[in-house]
Amino acid sequence: xAEAIEITQLLARFRxxxxxxxxxxxxxxxxxxxxxxxxxxxxxxxxxxxSPTALVHEVFLKLAEGGQPAxxxxxxxxxxxxxxxxxxxxxxxxxRHAAKRGRSGERIPLEEALTFSNEKSAxxxxxxxxxxxxxxxDERQCRIVEMKFFAGLSMEEIAxxxxxxxxxxxxxxxxxxxxxxxxxxx
Amino acid sequence: xxxxxxxxxxxxxxxFEKAQELETESRASFLTQACGDDAALRSEVEALLDHDRRxxxxxxxxxxxxxxxxxxxxxxxxxxxxxxxxxRFRIVQLLGRxxxxxxxxxxxxxxxxxxxLKFLPDDLAQHPQxxxxxxxxxxxxxxxxxxxxxxxxxIEVHNGQTYLVMEYLEGTTLRERIGVGAVRxxxxxxxxxxxxxxxxxxxxxxxxxxxxxxxDLKPENIFATTRGHAKILDFGLAKLxxxxxxxxxxxxxxxxxxxPGDAPTVSVDxxxxxxxxxxxxxxxxxxxxxxxxxxxxxxxxxxxFGLVLYEMATGRQxxxxxxxxxxxxxxxxxxxxxxxxxxxxxxxMLGEMIRKALEKDREIRYQHASxxxxxxxxxxxxxxxxxxxGVSPAVGAGLVSAPIxxxxxxxxxxxxxxxxxxxxxxxLILVAAIGGTLYFRARQSTARxxxxxxxxxxxxxxxxxxxxxxxxxxxxLRVQLEQSPFxxxxxxxxxxxxxxxxxxxxxxxxxxxxxxxxCQRTGSKAMLTGSIASLGAHYVLGLNAVNCQTGDxxxxxxxEAESREKVSGALGxxxxxxxxxxxxxxxxxxxxxxxxxxxxxxxxEALQAYSLGQKTMxxxxxxxxxxxxxxxxxxxxxxxxTSLGICHSALGETVLGAxxxxxxxxxxxxxxxxxxxxxxxxxFLEAGDLEKARQAFELWAQTYxxxxxxxxxxxxxxxxxxxxxKALVNLRDSFPLxxxxxxNLTLTYMNLNRFKEARATAxxxxxxxxxxx
Numbered sequence: 001x002a003e004a005i006e007i008t009q010l011l012a013r014f015r016x017x018x019x020x021x022x023x024x025x026x027x028x029x030x031x032x033x034x035x036x037x038x039x040x041x042x043x044x045x046x047x048x049x050x051s052p053t054a055l056v057h058e059v060f061l062k063l064a065e066g067g068q069p070a071x072x073x074x075x076x077x078x079x080x081x082x083x084x085x086x087x088x089x090x091x092x093x094x095x096r097h098a099a100k101r102g103r104s105g106e107r108i109p110l111e112e113a114l115t116f117s118n119e120k121s122a123x124x125x126x127x128x129x130x131x132x133x134x135x136x137x138d139e140r141q142c143r144i145v146e147m148k149f150f151a152g153l154s155m156e157e158i159a160x161x162x163x164x165x166x167x168x169x170x171x172x173x174x175x176x177x178x179x180x181x182x183x184x185x186x
Numbered sequence: 187x188x189x190x191x192x193x194x195x196x197x198x199x200x201x202f203e204k205a206q207e208l209e210t211e212s213r214a215s216f217l218t219q220a221c222g223d224d225a226a227l228r229s230e231v232e233a234l235l236d237h238d239r240r241x242x243x244x245x246x247x248x249x250x251x252x253x254x255x256x257x258x259x260x261x262x263x264x265x266x267x268x269x270x271x272x273x274r275f276r277i278v279q280l281l282g283r284x285x286x287x288x289x290x291x292x293x294x295x296x297x298x299x300x301x302x303l304k305f306l307p308d309d310l311a312q313h314p315q316x317x318x319x320x321x322x323x324x325x326x327x328x329x330x331x332x333x334x335x336x337x338x339x340x341i342e343v344h345n346g347q348t349y350l351v352m353e354y355l356e357g358t359t360l361r362e363r364i365g366v367g368a369v370r371x372x373x374x375x376x377x378x379x380x381x382x383x384x385x386x387x388x389x390x391x392x393x394x395x396x397x398x399x400x401x402d403l404k405p406e407n408i409f410a411t412t413r414g415h416a417k418i419l420d421f422g423l424a425k426l427x428x429x430x431x432x433x434x435x436x437x438x439x440x441x442x443x444x445x446p447g448d449a450p451t452v453s454v455d456x457x458x459x460x461x462x463x464x465x466x467x468x469x470x471x472x473x474x475x476x477x478x479x480x481x482x483x484x485x486x487x488x489x490x491f492g493l494v495l496y497e498m499a500t501g502r503q504x505x506x507x508x509x510x511x512x513x514x515x516x517x518x519x520x521x522x523x524x525x526x527x528x529x530x531x532x533x534x535m536l537g538e539m540i541r542k543a544l545e546k547d548r549e550i551r552y553q554h555a556s557x558x559x560x561x562x563x564x565x566x567x568x569x570x571x572x573x574x575x576g577v578s579p580a581v582g583a584g585l586v587s588a589p590i591x592x593x594x595x596x597x598x599x600x601x602x603x604x605x606x607x608x609x610x611x612x613x614l615i616l617v618a619a620i621g622g623t624l625y626f627r628a629r630q631s632t633a634r635x636x637x638x639x640x641x642x643x644x645x646x647x648x649x650x651x652x653x654x655x656x657x658x659x660x661x662x663l664r665v666q667l668e669q670s671p672f673x674x675x676x677x678x679x680x681x682x683x684x685x686x687x688x689x690x691x692x693x694x695x696x697x698x699x700x701x702x703x704x705c706q707r708t709g710s711k712a713m714l715t716g717s718i719a720s721l722g723a724h725y726v727l728g729l730n731a732v733n734c735q736t737g738d739x740x741x742x743x744x745x746e747a748e749s750r751e752k753v754s755g756a757l758g759x760x761x762x763x764x765x766x767x768x769x770x771x772x773x774x775x776x777x778x779x780x781x782x783x784x785x786x787x788x789x790x791e792a793l794q795a796y797s798l799g800q801k802t803m804x805x806x807x808x809x810x811x812x813x814x815x816x817x818x819x820x821x822x823x824x825x826x827x828t829s830l831g832i833c834h835s836a837l838g839e840t841v842l843g844a845x846x847x848x849x850x851x852x853x854x855x856x857x858x859x860x861x862x863x864x865x866x867x868x869x870f871l872e873a874g875d876l877e878k879a880r881q882a883f884e885l886w887a888q889t890y891x892x893x894x895x896x897x898x899x900x901x902x903x904x905x906x907x908x909x910x911x912k913a914l915v916n917l918r919d920s921f922p923l924x925x926x927x928x929x930n931l932t933l934t935y936m937n938l939n940r941f942k943e944a945r946a947t948a949x950x951x952x953x954x955x956x957x958x959x
Contacts, residue, residue, distance in 0.1 A: 127245075138195060145245070174203075175203065175206075177245050178234045179237070180244075180245070181237040181240065181244050
């Protein structure tokens with residue numbers, strides 16, 4: 001599969017800081033994510049709950065099939081995937097929310113904003129907004145939240161991606177979470 | 187605290203992290219020392235510490251609950267304006283997100299022209315052969331270079347996503363023009379329908395003559411440009427998708443995928459996207475041979491075209507249903523309501539054309555698009571000449587009433603819900619697998635009544651254990667159906683008369699069997715049975731119309747109410763849909779459809795009391811307490827006042843009768859048309875204004891020609907006015923409608939000095955055990 005080799009190369013270049021590689025990587029990962037999600041849904045029709053971690057892993061395996069990805073690639077792949085997951089979820093929530101409310105722009109009730117569930121797409125939108133502001137202050141904290149919340153990565157996996165200690169991730173996470181909670185509650 | 191500078195953030199972060207690691211009690215002194223005079227810093231850090239404590243389970247877990255559905259529903263990765271694809275097409279803007287993929291407006295930098303880029307399902311990119319064939323097919327259709335076929339310039343791949351480069355069109359799809367399909371919408375103006383249809387037929391003819399079949403013709407695939415041109419989109423795509431689907435693994439599962447969190451829409455999209463096969467012919471627009479999986483020829487497109495025509499002409503889908511299986515069954519075995527019934531202004535010839543296009547047997551359908559085109563052209567000429575004063579013998583009546591469009595440009599309707607979410611469940615694949623046998627049991631049933639038929643209402647089958655529903659629902663249904671000039675519900679008097687003949691007590695429960703017997707004995711066409719069951723706090727209501735001679739079901743409807751309060755409204759909706767299913771025209775339903783809970787009474791208890799009163803009304807004095815109770819429960823219950831007035835008046839208490847009649851008259855604003863006619867008639871009668879009463883009763887009789895009461899009472903009114911001949915005409919007319927009171931007729935004959943007939947009438951009544959005088 002030509003794509004697998006391509007993705008391995010792209011990941012390697014991405015790891016080295018090649019921004020163009022990232023932009024070429026996104027649609028590939030995205031397409032595969034969707035394919036996998038649909039396949040999962042078709043199999044597990046009674047319950048639409050997918051484990052994002054499982055999903056991302058499956059996508060990675062599929063894309064890397066035949067290639068020889070370095071261990072770091074996996075981590076970087078997760079970083080890319082988690083950003084996509086956020087994008088997809090927020091887009092979905094926005095459409096669903098708009099459909100439900102008839103129009104967007106209404107104020108989201110606090111209680112709804114602090115919870116995340118099928119019925120409460122508003123929470124996700126509030127989180128997305130707050131994350132956008134967090135990224136302006138602290139890019140790394142934003143990435144940590146993305147990886148943990150949207151792609152379900154563990155602290156250890158995140159540490160691997162960011163090449164910092166798990167303890168640092170934990171500390172950053174604590175502050176990011178407090179800050180987001182404050183932002184959303186205000 | 188947005189966009190603070192990096193230094194400040196670092197400061198806050200550092201203090202927060204240190205404080206956070208300390209025991210709660212030692213934090214204050216640490217902050218005093220760390221922040222010094224910087225009160226802002228301190229309050230910021232304290233706020234963060236506070237929120238850290240309060241965050242609880244905030245952001246624990248992950249977005250798992252959403253991810254599956256969201257992923258499956260996600261569109262293609264959006265491109266931003268300015269981005270250049272395949273080194274040639276610069277994105278101008280996103281035009282829409284369609285069932286298959288996003289559509290962009292883009293500038294072709296090489297040829298310096300606007301194009302539309304339509305993204306295909308990305309599964310396609312995985313099948314190079316399919317892609318090659320798609321290119322060939324698309325080019326073949328485009329090579330026709332026909333003004334009514336959208337040209338596909340090229341097929342490109344960008345980052346693994348396949349897209350079509352198409353002619354750029356300004357306008358809307360026919361779907362947006364018609365509306366959401368499953369819901370009833372006003373039909374398109376006749377001119378527009380004919381103009382577009384002729385062009386569609388022409389485009390189909392051109393393609394068919396080259397052996398190209400569309401296979402997925404539907405309103406979504408037909409574009410109406412702002413200049414009034416029709417363009418058929420996506421020739422050749424359907425076949426490809428179908429072949430791809432055939433190679434895909436079938437999905438097991440139920441008919442319909444339920445998503446606990448949302449309406450079916452989300453999961454449906456998921457199902458639809460999971461199954462590229464669903465695109466091969468969108469369920470509601472498939473031909474019978476397509477459903478059966480037969481080898482297709484051009485005639486499949488003519489059937490689908492017939493369905494599109496039907497929808498343009500009536501504003502409603504010919505075949506709809508909540509599952510693919512239901513729709514398939516309808517396409518294979520059932521006849522849709524006649525288009526001319528739904529839209530009485532439609533030329534009979536167009537109705538006939540649609541019927542012929544929808545022949546289930548393709549041998550007796552239209553054989554060529556050119557035939558349809560020339561008939562449509564003839565029809566158009568007919569409407570034009572009729573409008574200019576000439577009369578076309580080829581065209582039926584009612585043509586001129588369609589609004590005339592200026593310049594032939596179709597009106598633009600507000601965009602409704604554009605994406606009609608059809609349920610295209612996995613059952614579609616299942617059905618294909620189970621194969622034909624299931625559907626070959628052809629059972630044609632003409633599901634409709636005419637305005638000469640009468641129906642009998644049975645009592646509701648109440649499975650809730652709550653007796654409130656026993657009489658209320660039937661009464662509610664009656665109120666709802668009485669509004670319809672089309673449906674004629676057998677009068678209560680006639681029912682109890684028939685029960686008398688059957689030797690049964692007059693208050694016996696009208697079970698299904700009893701109702702069917704009455705239906706047969708009175709020569710009624712159908713009986714309507716209803717049921718209610720509770721499902722937790724929800725209620726499920728079912729209505730079923732059965733041909734009482736054959737036992738065949740003519741139409742049925744089911745509706746769920748979320749709570750007790752919503753039952754009336756739900757019943758009303760179901761009743762309205764039943765009226766349509768039984769053949770009442772759209773215009774009639776629209777005109778006479780006041781929701782019962784608004785028009786009659788919102789109180790179930792009041793309705794129950796009222797219906798008990800109605801049942802008791804053979805004994806006026808006994809009925810009075812029930813109506814009084816109804817009024818106590820709902821002081822604005824207009825019909826209850828009228829009934830109370832009638833009771834008092836019949837008992838000779840005319841002053842009271844007039845008072846209640848007046849009260850009802852004052853409350854007549856919100857009532858239904860049917861109730862208004864009855865309230866006004868009775869009011870004028872009690873007020874002694876015979877001329878106005880006459881007019882009111884005449885209007886009532888005219889609007890509801892099969893109601894017994896206005897005919898009978900007109901007999902009275904004309905008798906009082908001394909017009910005994912007119913009294914006679916009305917009274918005679920009332921008996922076939924179910925009037926059982928012969929005394930008026932006897933009196934009238936006497937007034938006309940026709941004593942022999944008076945005597946015969948009285949004797950006849952005695953023979954039938956009825957009140958003769």
